[in-house]
Amino acid sequence: MTAPIVGAAIRRKEDFRFVTGNGHYTDDINRPGQAYAYFLRSPHAHAKIKSLNVEAARSAKGVVGVLTGKDLAADKIGGLICGWTIHSKDGSPMKAGAHPALAVDTVRYVGDHIAVVIADSPALARDAAEKIEVDYDLLPAVTTPDKAQGSDAPQLHAEAPRNTVYQWELGNKKETDAAFKSPAHVVKLKLTNNRLIPNAMEPRAAIGEYDQGTGAYTLYVTSQNPHVARLVMSAFIGIAPEHKLRVVAPDVGGGFGSKIFIYAEEVVCTWASKKVGRPVKWTAERSESFLSDAHGRDHVTEAEMALDAQGKMLGFRIKTIANMGAYLSTFASSVPTYLYGTLLSGQYALPAVYVEVDAVYTNTAPVDAYRGAGRPEATYLVERIVEEAARQLKMDPAELRRKNFVRTFPHQTPVIMNYDAGDYEASLDEALKLIDYKGFPARKVEAQKRGKLRGLGFSTYIEACGLAPSAAVGSLGAGVGLWESAEVRVTPTGQVEVFTGAHSHGQGHETTFAQLVAGRFGIPLENVEIIHGDTNSVQFGMGTYGSRTAVGMTALVKALEKVEAKAKRIAAHVLEASAADIVLENGEFKVAGTDRKLAFHELALNAYTGHKFPTHEIEPGLKESAFWDPLNFTFPAGCHICEVEIDPETGVTKIVAFVAVDDFGKVINPMIVEGQVHGGVAQGIGQAMLEHGVYDPESGQLLTGSYMDYTMPRADDLPSYKVGLTETPCPSNPLGMKGCGEAGAIASPPAVINAVTDAIGIKEFEMPATPERVWRAINSTKHKSAAE
Amino acid sequence: MYQFNYLRPKSLDEAKKLYENNGDAKFLAGGQTLIPTLKQRLAQPTALIDIGGIAGLAGIKVAGGAIVIGAGTRHNDVAISADVKKSIPALAHLASHIGDPAVRHMGTLGGSIANNDPAADYPSAVLALGADIKTTSRTIKADDFFTGMFETALDEGEIVTEVSFPIPEKAAYMKFPNPASRYAMVGVFVAKTKGGVRVAVTGAASCVYRESAMEAALAKAFTPDAVANIKVSPGNLNSDLHGSAEYRAHLVTVMAKRAVAAAT
Numbered sequence A: 001m002t003a004p005i006v007g008a009a010i011r012r013k014e015d016f017r018f019v020t021g022n023g024h025y026t027d028d029i030n031r032p033g034q035a036y037a038y039f040l041r042s043p044h045a046h047a048k049i050k051s052l053n054v055e056a057a058r059s060a061k062g063v064v065g066v067l068t069g070k071d072l073a074a075d076k077i078g079g080l081i082c083g084w085t086i087h088s089k090d091g092s093p094m095k096a097g098a099h100p101a102l103a104v105d106t107v108r109y110v111g112d113h114i115a116v117v118i119a120d121s122p123a124l125a126r127d128a129a130e131k132i133e134v135d136y137d138l139l140p141a142v143t144t145p146d147k148a149q150g151s152d153a154p155q156l157h158a159e160a161p162r163n164t165v166y167q168w169e170l171g172n173k174k175e176t177d178a179a180f181k182s183p184a185h186v187v188k189l190k191l192t193n194n195r196l197i198p199n200a201m202e203p204r205a206a207i208g209e210y211d212q213g214t215g216a217y218t219l220y221v222t223s224q225n226p227h228v229a230r231l232v233m234s235a236f237i238g239i240a241p242e243h244k245l246r247v248v249a250p251d252v253g254g255g256f257g258s259k260i261f262i263y264a265e266e267v268v269c270t271w272a273s274k275k276v277g278r279p280v281k282w283t284a285e286r287s288e289s290f291l292s293d294a295h296g297r298d299h300v301t302e303a304e305m306a307l308d309a310q311g312k313m314l315g316f317r318i319k320t321i322a323n324m325g326a327y328l329s330t331f332a333s334s335v336p337t338y339l340y341g342t343l344l345s346g347q348y349a350l351p352a353v354y355v356e357v358d359a360v361y362t363n364t365a366p367v368d369a370y371r372g373a374g375r376p377e378a379t380y381l382v383e384r385i386v387e388e389a390a391r392q393l394k395m396d397p398a399e400l401r402r403k404n405f406v407r408t409f410p411h412q413t414p415v416i417m418n419y420d421a422g423d424y425e426a427s428l429d430e431a432l433k434l435i436d437y438k439g440f441p442a443r444k445v446e447a448q449k450r451g452k453l454r455g456l457g458f459s460t461y462i463e464a465c466g467l468a469p470s471a472a473v474g475s476l477g478a479g480v481g482l483w484e485s486a487e488v489r490v491t492p493t494g495q496v497e498v499f500t501g502a503h504s505h506g507q508g509h510e511t512t513f514a515q516l517v518a519g520r521f522g523i524p525l526e527n528v529e530i531i532h533g534d535t536n537s538v539q540f541g542m543g544t545y546g547s548r549t550a551v552g553m554t555a556l557v558k559a560l561e562k563v564e565a566k567a568k569r570i571a572a573h574v575l576e577a578s579a580a581d582i583v584l585e586n587g588e589f590k591v592a593g594t595d596r597k598l599a600f601h602e603l604a605l606n607a608y609t610g611h612k613f614p615t616h617e618i619e620p621g622l623k624e625s626a627f628w629d630p631l632n633f634t635f636p637a638g639c640h641i642c643e644v645e646i647d648p649e650t651g652v653t654k655i656v657a658f659v660a661v662d663d664f665g666k667v668i669n670p671m672i673v674e675g676q677v678h679g680g681v682a683q684g685i686g687q688a689m690l691e692h693g694v695y696d697p698e699s700g701q702l703l704t705g706s707y708m709d710y711t712m713p714r715a716d717d718l719p720s721y722k723v724g725l726t727e728t729p730c731p732s733n734p735l736g737m738k739g740c741g742e743a744g745a746i747a748s749p750p751a752v753i754n755a756v757t758d759a760i761g762i763k764e765f766e767m768p769a770t771p772e773r774v775w776r777a778i779n780s781t782k783h784k785s786a787a788e
Numbered sequence B: 001m002y003q004f005n006y007l008r009p010k011s012l013d014e015a016k017k018l019y020e021n022n023g024d025a026k027f028l029a030g031g032q033t034l035i036p037t038l039k040q041r042l043a044q045p046t047a048l049i050d051i052g053g054i055a056g057l058a059g060i061k062v063a064g065g066a067i068v069i070g071a072g073t074r075h076n077d078v079a080i081s082a083d084v085k086k087s088i089p090a091l092a093h094l095a096s097h098i099g100d101p102a103v104r105h106m107g108t109l110g111g112s113i114a115n116n117d118p119a120a121d122y123p124s125a126v127l128a129l130g131a132d133i134k135t136t137s138r139t140i141k142a143d144d145f146f147t148g149m150f151e152t153a154l155d156e157g158e159i160v161t162e163v164s165f166p167i168p169e170k171a172a173y174m175k176f177p178n179p180a181s182r183y184a185m186v187g188v189f190v191a192k193t194k195g196g197v198r199v200a201v202t203g204a205a206s207c208v209y210r211e212s213a214m215e216a217a218l219a220k221a222f223t224p225d226a227v228a229n230i231k232v233s234p235g236n237l238n239s240d241l242h243g244s245a246e247y248r249a250h251l252v253t254v255m256a257k258r259a260v261a262a263a264t
């Protein structure tokens, strides 16, 4: 017997294509006769457009069309939408301003789209765009969430007074207030979750093409969810009915959430392809990506936790203001609410949690889901305040956590979630071992001798993936369901094609999905092809985000079950046995207890010839599909520990050790899982130490609009990680899987910052831990102790 | 990018003529500064005169107590040169920390100093070592060459041909990189030369400059302690997202101290 293929660390099938430059990305596609789009963007954060004159551009060399918001309106093309309606405490629905694909009379952030120029080459389109005359009436700008609701703040949308989109709440307020009546300890913390700019390696791109013969559009686009893009563009934006709109998302070079959303550029390129009678192609320049990809995070929070004298957590009260940017992006509203508030109980048996979230408009790029989406914000808050509680109570941070862990499952939290399985102590203990926690005091002393400050920080995180049963998310305001689909086609010669509604843009689906098929049917991995990303070939699917591939894989398992059942019925006829006696072993259908058998490919051929079974009873062919709606969220959890060393003279902080122990349930491919952890932790360390999207508070200009100022993590910024896995199988899907794509980015930031604040001996500290911030923090403690 | 003519002369004379006859022309060396500028449409030259094809513009030789480096020499060639490593290891070290491998294989010494970016590394070496800059028309002393932010003593159409770095007794370069760009947020080049101790600071201010208080202190005692307590005034220093003037001022002292300690 060979080792089982499911659970094996198999190299990714797709990597050969990618590392040899044979990937096929949107920008690699060129359509006959294509023209090129250039988007004229607002150089101002906030302005009225007094006049817009495109005549000179229209008659410029090589120009085939110049289109504006007026043209969109004339064609009754709708604005971009936000697909999750959040309701405020008072029951009113969120207050969303219009989001036209091309501005009509106002621009609201630097990079906002004003007009598109379509020409024979990208350079000619850009040349012509310089001939567009825009007369602006400049308005004041507001860029940060804490300032947006002020009475003197400029108003972005008439629909949203005080720039407030919603005022949302979750949790048991009465119990929470009661918990704060007379607790032994109250721990307070104020913090900011810094704005991040996604920076996928492949910039966004789109090609719209209209076929006059069929009246159908095709959009090639950098998308994580092509069917959702088609649905939105059809039903809400009104480009074309779904059957006349094909969306293809070929190889996609990184998404991290930023390619979930339906953006102005892809809508305009598709619509414009009919207007100019040529395919229209657009590929973002890196500076456009900085300005116009949806950004991530950007919260300010004040929170307090009540604990009893022994360190038992009693209550947790949170007030957050979340920056939405200038418009509501596709899923923006759900991120600081149902993806955030629901995780504020952490791994802890907290009896009372109450959170209020205000979402606000500002003159900045729209903010939406970014690797982790809401859960990093929750984890950062919970794990920092818990670490602070341990310090205030003078308890070991590991022990305070241990004391409060949820230990019986299922566990209902005060904030919707019902945790189904977990063993938080197991991952904590494993992480303590890997970091050599007992040796830390000696390492700290040794570092001191070298003039260095050493610190250690924890993060025992929980997150939620999948997402949830469609009816549940529907009742909370989601405009879509969150199931996933799969279709399995066995060819007459015995290979297997899998059509999945999930989309792979770095996750390795072509390998892990194939492992499931190969494992079940006993056929070689090379005989399985995973097909995704084209609405013309794949049945409707919801796409990939939220570490939700367990849903897509379960759909595949369900489809495989159906294929196997039918194959056994066919085998029974061919082998002249009863279907109940047919077993599938090592790629062969056998009559149990005999030597009569059919190889997988022989069975396949029989299914398609239809010679040996009654085709009026059993249809010929071998193809089945399944849609799977999750029964619950899945709850990956674990423990990350970071150890840092700081040079107090310069503030330079080095991560000297990083341990990640995660419980992802059952693992299909540990190598891919480890890769996802590495990437996620790198992104989390990026947020904690390096990355920060900053707008000038006066002018609203993006100050970090290139790699000269936006610090992307580089290899030498990162340590070698020690990773470990613990396993409590997830009870809500047959594979027992949870989800691993975002955990690293969710768990790691508080571990890093807790280590930094431990080393310095300070409470308030904001990400990213740049050398100057750390240096200033060290100096502030010196001044304090000097004053004392 | 806007359209421009691309010209590739074979000699300095030809380059000069092309420059005179081509309106708003620019010399192109490694292109590591110029090409990004063009891509962003921040400049619109009528012609690019690529000086990369001119024979003899690149190369490293040891002559008369100095290391003489051709203006067209790539950063990487300086970083790996056995002669530079032996005579002025600080200079090889500096070159090895410019940008990334791609930049080091394209960017040139002449381009770097002609551009005089306030955060560039080379200007500090040129100034601290008291180098001579040879051009198509004259020799310019380092102290006279860097005149302001992105400004030099070069005239219109004047081409740097080589830089002669006198070999010091001891020298070291200590760079504190900007975390994002990895240019120098503060870089301090300390050199003990026959003519005295020279301390040049890049990254901190609008143009590379000499820290005279440190030079005086090090002339008395060339030890880290001699500069450890010299406070630099933040008054004229740069402030940005990555480092305030106050922080940069502090770093100048720390980097100077560390450079003295490392000097060989």
Ligand SMILES: Cc1cc2nc3c(=O)[nH]c(=O)nc-3n(C[C@H](O)[C@H](O)[C@H](O)COP(=O)(O)OP(=O)(O)OC[C@H]3O[C@@H](n4cnc5c(N)ncnc54)[C@H](O)[C@@H]3O)c2cc1C
Pocket: B026, B027, B028, B029, B030, B031, B032, B033, B034, B035, B036, B051, B071, B072, B097, B098, B099, B100, B103, B106, B107, B108, B109, B110, B111, B112, B114, B115, B117, B119, B120, B121, B122, B154, B158, B159, B160, B161, B181, B182, B183, B184
């Ligand atoms: C990603 C990146 C990172 C970088 N990091 C650093 C860093 O850490 N430290 C650092 O110091 N630099 C850094 N640089 C800049 C790099 O060192 C460039 O090589 C240098 O600034 C310009 O040299 P060049 O040969 O590329 O000149 P070009 O870009 O070709 O030319 C620059 C200017 O100099 C003029 N010029 C060129 N040669 C001559 C000459 N011989 N005589 C007269 N004028 C001339 C040109 O006309 C032009 O105006 C970085 C660049 C990049 C792209």
